[in-house]
Amino acid sequence: MSQQQIIDAVEKKFLKTDLPKLSIGDTVDVHVRIIEGSKERIQVFNGVVIAQSGRGIGQMITVRRIVANEGVERVFPLHSPRISTIEVKRQGHVRRSKLYYLRERVGKKRRLRDKRRGLEQLITEPEKAVETEAAVATAGKGKKE
Amino acid sequence: MPAVLIGKKVGMTRLYTEAGVNVPVTIIQAGPCHVTQVKSAQRDGYEAVQIGFVEIKPRVSTMPQIGHDGKAGLAPQRFHREFRVKPEEVENYPLGKTLTVEVFEGVRFVDVIGTSKGKGFQGVMKRWGFKGMCASHGTERKHRSPGTISGRASNRGTGKPKKGIRMSGHMGDRQVTARSLEVVGRDAQNNLLLVLGAVPGANQGVVLIREATRLYKSKANLAKAS
Numbered sequence: 001m002s003q004q005q006i007i008d009a010v011e012k013k014f015l016k017t018d019l020p021k022l023s024i025g026d027t028v029d030v031h032v033r034i035i036e037g038s039k040e041r042i043q044v045f046n047g048v049v050i051a052q053s054g055r056g057i058g059q060m061i062t063v064r065r066i067v068a069n070e071g072v073e074r075v076f077p078l079h080s081p082r083i084s085t086i087e088v089k090r091q092g093h094v095r096r097s098k099l100y101y102l103r104e105r106v107g108k109k110r111r112l113r114d115k116r117r118g119l120e121q122l123i124t125e126p127e128k129a130v131e132t133e134a135a136v137a138t139a140g141k142g143k144k145e
Numbered sequence: 146m147p148a149v150l151i152g153k154k155v156g157m158t159r160l161y162t163e164a165g166v167n168v169p170v171t172i173i174q175a176g177p178c179h180v181t182q183v184k185s186a187q188r189d190g191y192e193a194v195q196i197g198f199v200e201i202k203p204r205v206s207t208m209p210q211i212g213h214d215g216k217a218g219l220a221p222q223r224f225h226r227e228f229r230v231k232p233e234e235v236e237n238y239p240l241g242k243t244l245t246v247e248v249f250e251g252v253r254f255v256d257v258i259g260t261s262k263g264k265g266f267q268g269v270m271k272r273w274g275f276k277g278m279c280a281s282h283g284t285e286r287k288h289r290s291p292g293t294i295s296g297r298a299s300n301r302g303t304g305k306p307k308k309g310i311r312m313s314g315h316m317g318d319r320q321v322t323a324r325s326l327e328v329v330g331r332d333a334q335n336n337l338l339l340v341l342g343a344v345p346g347a348n349q350g351v352v353l354i355r356e357a358t359r360l361y362k363s364k365a366n367l368a369k370a371s
Contacts (some may be wrong), residue, residue, distance in 0.1 A: 002313050003348060003349065004156070006154060006155050006156075006172060006174070006335070006337070007156050007158050007172060007313075008341065009335070010158060010160075010172055010332075010337065011158055011160070014160050014161055056158070057158060057159060057160065058160075059157075077167065079161070080161060080165065080167065081161055081165040082165045113340060136160050142354075
C-alpha cells in the first residue's frame with residue numbers, strides 16, 4: 001500500500017457515508033449540534049454552498065446566507081460529528097467552483113438560477129436517450145420516404 | 146517489558162475524537178520488528194536487545210549484515226536499533242522473535258525519536274529565533290545579522306569568544322525526540338500506530354517509538370487521573 005492509501009484507509013472509518021451529493025450553488029440546510037453544558041440542541045443554518053475545499057476527512061463547505069441584510073458565511077467540516085445532517089433544498093445553476101462573486105451581489109441578483117430540469121436524468125439514464133434517438137431516426141426515415 | 150519498535154512515518158491526517166473534537170494525528174507504520182541480537186553483560190558489558198525492521202533482499206545487503214541477521218534466522222534487515230532491558234527480562238526476547246504493534250497494548254503515551262528535516266545552512270533568525278536588526282535607522286546590509294557575539298574579554302585567556310554562542314550554521318537533520326505523545330489508536334492488522342500531534346522528520350522517515358520515559362507534568366496528571 002502506498003503512503004496515501006494507508007492514510008485513506010485510516011480516515012475511511014471516520015468518514016460519513018450518509019452525506020447527500022452536494023454541489024456548488026446548492027441551497028442547503030445544515031443541522032449543527034450545539035452543546036450547551038449538558039444539553040444538546042440542533043441549529044439549522046440555511047444558505048448557498050459557495051465553495052468546497054479539501055478532501056477526505058478534511059472536506060469543508062462554505063455556506064453563505066443573508067441575515068438582517070448582512071452576509072454571513074460559515075465553513076463546515078462535512079465529516080464532523082457536530083454536523084448531524086445536511087439537506088439539499090435547491091440546486092442552483094452555476095458555472096464556477098467558487099461563487100465568491102455572490103459577495104458583491106445585492107438584492108435579487110444574489111439568487112441563482114435553478115439547475116435545468118431533466119438534464120441530470122438524461123445523463124444518468126443513457127438507455128432512455130438511446131431509445132429516443134432511435135425513435136427520432138425512424139421518424140426521420142419515414143419522412144424521407 | 147519496555148515497549149520499543151522501529152517504525153516508518155506514513156503521514157499526518159486529522160480525526161474526530163468521541164467528543165467531536167478535531168485532532169491532528171500522525172500515522173506510523175510500527176513494526177513488525179524482529180529480535181536480531183541479544184546483548185549480555187558478560188559479552189558486551191550491558192544488557193540490551195537489538196531489533197531489525199524491513200526485510201531486504203540479500204542482493205542489496207552486505208555479507209556481514211547477512212551473517213549478523215542470519216544468526217537470528219532472519220533475512221537481512223534494513224534498519225537496526227537497540228534498547229536496554231533489565232537482566233531478568235532478557236528471556237522474553239529470544240532471537241528472531243517478532244514484535245508487533247501489540248507491545249504498545251495499554252501504553253498511553255509514547256516518545257518518538259526521528260531525524261528532523263534538513264534545512265541546510267541557516268542564519269540566526271531562522272535557526273535560533275533572533276530578532277535581527279532594525280529595518281531602518283541607518284542599518285545597512287545587516288538586517289538579519291546576530292549583532293554582537295561578545296568580546297574576547299568575556300572568556301579571558303582563550304582569545305576567543307565564549308563557547309556555545311549561538312551563530313548561523315547547519316540546521317535540522319539531527320536526532321529529535323518528540324516526548325509524551327498520546328496514542329490515539331492501534332491497528333494490529335496493518336501494523337499502524339496513531340499518535341496525537343507531529344513527529345520529527347519527513348514522511349517515510351524511520352522513527353523509533355518507545356513508551357514515554359518521563360511524562361510532561363500535564364500529561365502525568367492526565368495519566369494519574371485515568
